[in-house]
Amino acid sequence: MARCAFCDADFETGPGDILLICPYCGTAQTTDGTKFKDHYMIRVHFNQTEAQTTLLDWVSKQLGAPQDLAAAARFLKYKQIWYPFWISRVDAQSEYSGIGRDAEFHNEWPQRRGAYKRIRFIEKPESGQFTRRHEIKIPGTSGIDEDVQRHPIPTRAKEFFSHAHAEEFDGKVLHSQMNEEQARAKAKKIAHDKQTALIMDEVTKVTHRTDNLDVGETYLVHVPVWELEYRYGKGKYKASVAAATGYVIESKYPRSMAFRAMGIGIGLLALLVGAGLLAMGLGYLPPLFPMFGIVSGGIFALLGLVLMYKGISRKEAKEEI
Ligand SMILES: [Zn+2]
Numbered sequence: 551m552a553r554c555a556f557c558d559a560d561f562e563t564g565p566g567d568i569l570l571i572c573p574y575c576g577t578a579q580t581t582d583g584t585k586f587k588d589h590y591m592i593r594v595h596f597n598q599t600e601a602q603t604t605l606l607d608w609v610s611k612q613l614g615a616p617q618d619l620a621a622a623a624r625f626l627k628y629k630q631i632w633y634p635f636w637i638s639r640v641d642a643q644s645e646y647s648g649i650g651r652d653a654e655f656h657n658e659w660p661q662r663r664g665a666y667k668r669i670r671f672i673e674k675p676e677s678g679q680f681t682r683r684h685e686i687k688i689p690g691t692s693g694i695d696e697d698v699q700r701h702p703i704p705t706r707a708k709e710f711f712s713h714a715h716a717e718e719f720d721g722k723v724l725h726s727q728m729n730e731e732q733a734r735a736k737a738k739k740i741a742h743d744k745q746t747a748l749i750m751d752e753v754t755k756v757t758h759r760t761d762n763l764d765v766g767e768t769y770l771v772h773v774p775v776w777e778l779e780y781r782y783g784k785g786k787y788k789a790s791v792a793a794a795t796g797y798v799i800e801s802k803y804p805r806s807m808a809f810r811a812m813g814i815g816i817g818l819l820a821l822l823v824g825a826g827l828l829a830m831g832l833g834y835l836p837p838l839f840p841m842f843g844i845v846s847g848g849i850f851a852l853l854g855l856v857l858m859y860k861g862i863s864r865k866e867a868k869e870e871i
Contacts, residue, residue: 551563552570552581554572554574554575554577554579555577555579555583555584555585556572556575556577556579556585557572557574557575557577559572559573559574559575561573561574563725564725566691566692566727567691567725567726567727568580568581568725568726568727568728568729569586569634569690569725569726569727569728569729569730569770570725570726571589571634571711571723571724571725571726571772573723575713576711576712576713576714576716576723577713578711578770580729586730586770588730588768588769588770589710589711589769589770589771589772590708590709590710590711590769590770590771590772591632591708591709591710591711591712591715591716591771591772591773591774592703592704592705592707592708592709592771592772592773592774592794593707593709593715593794594630594715594718594719594721594774594793594794595793595794595795595796596776596791596792596793596794596795596796597719598628598630598719598776600796601628601776601778601791601793601796602625602628602776602778602780604791604796604798605778605789605791605798605801606619606620606623607620608798608801609623609789609798609801609803612803613809614805614806614809614810615803615804615805615806616782616804616805616806617806619782619803619804622782622783623780623781623782624780624781624782625778625779625780625781626779626780626781626786627777627778627779628776628777628778628779629722629776629777630719630720630721630722630774630775630776630777630793631721631722631724631774631775631777632716632721632722632723632724632772632773632774632775633689633690633691633694633698633724633772633773633774633775634689634690634691634724634725634726634770634771634772634773635687635688635689635690635703635770635771635772635773636687636688636689636690636726636728636730636733636736636737636768636769636770636771637685637686637687637688637703637705637768637769637771638685638686638688638733638734638737638765638766638767638768639683639684639685639686639765639766639767639768640683640684640686640737640738640740640741640763640764640765640766641681641682641683641684641763641764641766642680642681642682642683642684642741642742642744642745642761642762642763642764643679643680643681643682643761643762643763644679644680644745644748644749644759644760644761644762645677645678645679645759645760646677646678646679646680646749646752646753646756646758646759647675647676647677647756647757647758647759648675648676648677648749648752648753648754648755648756648757648758648759649673649674649675649676649753649754649755649757650673650674650675650676650752650753650754651671651672651673651674651754652671652672652673652674653669653670653671653672654669654670654671654672655668655669656668656669656670673754676752676753678752680745680748680749682744682745682748684737684740684741684744685705686736686737686740686741687703688728688733688736688737688740690724690726690727690728690733690770691724691725691726691727691728692727695790695800697790697799697800698775698790698799698800701792701797701799702795702797703771703773704794704795705771707794708769708771711772716772716774719774719793721774723772724772726770730768730770733768733770734765734768737765737768738763738765741763741765742761742763745761745763773792773794774792774793774794775790775791775792775793775799776790776791776792776793777789777790778790778791782803782804783804785804787801787802787803787804788800788801788802789801789802810860810861811861812861813857813858813860813861814857814858814861816854816857817853817854817855817856817857817858817859817860817861818854818858819854820850820851820853820854820857821850821851821854821855821858822854823847823850823854824846824847824848824849824850824851824852824853824854825847825851826847827844827846827847827850828844828847828848828851829847830847831844831845831847832844
């Protein structure tokens with residue numbers, strides 16, 4: 551529990567929450583009651599009904615989805631969750647020198663342009679620099695689903711956080727388990743890693759390196775997501791839809807009987823072809839394709855088994871964009 555330093559209301563907090571959003575007045579504050587000003591949000595553009603329609607539209611177009619899905623689906627749960635993210639701008643400049651790899655080509659084959667009998671790799675010193683501006687995004691609380699973490703946030707459209715706007719949709723605004731100082735430190739580390747990746751594309755070994763990392767504008771932004779659950783037939787399926795953009799972040803959906811039957815049919819065919827090729831390869835049948843029998847036969851047989859398993863299993867499908 552915590553007491554709001556601005557409206558005096560008591561509210562719930564979880565373990566590790568250190569930057570708190572009062573659910574009564576919406577003020578972002580530290581645990582000692584200091585107001586945090588750089589608090590933004592992305593505005594909702596898809597209300598509950600629109601998010602549900604967008605989801606069903608999208609799901610209906612997926613491979614193997616039942617044709618009556620949009621008409622027959624019934625929504626069981628719909629909750630708008632406002633997830634906290636820290637966004638940090640980091641200007642990075644790295645100078646490096648190290649050892650790069652180069653190749654020398656010898657003895658081109660006379661009949662084959664561009665093909666060489668011998669390629670020799672040589673090491674040679676290399677140096678350079680990378681100047682980049684990174685926009686680093688860090689989840690403000692643990693337990694945010696990975697697909698939600700990865701989904702694009704239109705940060706250019708950010709506005710100051712409005713408690714009234716979140717309340718309009720009965721949204722639940724999550725506290726942050728990270729404060730600004732920690733977010734800045736983490737952003738700096740992530741930017742450093744990104745610079746390292748750029749450098750390691752150029753050299754295999756770094757002998758000298760200097761980095762200048764300037765952590766600039768850093769703010770907390772709350773991003774609204776519709777967490778939905780619907781029923782189709784006997785199954786229940788979960789989905790997340792970005793309330794700002796209508797982007798289907800993640801969705802589970804049923805496969806139609808026809809699609810699953812088709813999977814089993816193709817699987818059986820592949821299995822038979824595979825078995826035939828294997829038999830040729832191993833000499834039980836006259837060899838039509840002696841070289842490839844065992845390898846491709848094995849691949850076909852395996853593919854067949856996988857398809858049949860997918861067709862038979864009742865597990866729902868999950869698609870990501
Ligand atoms: Zn308050």
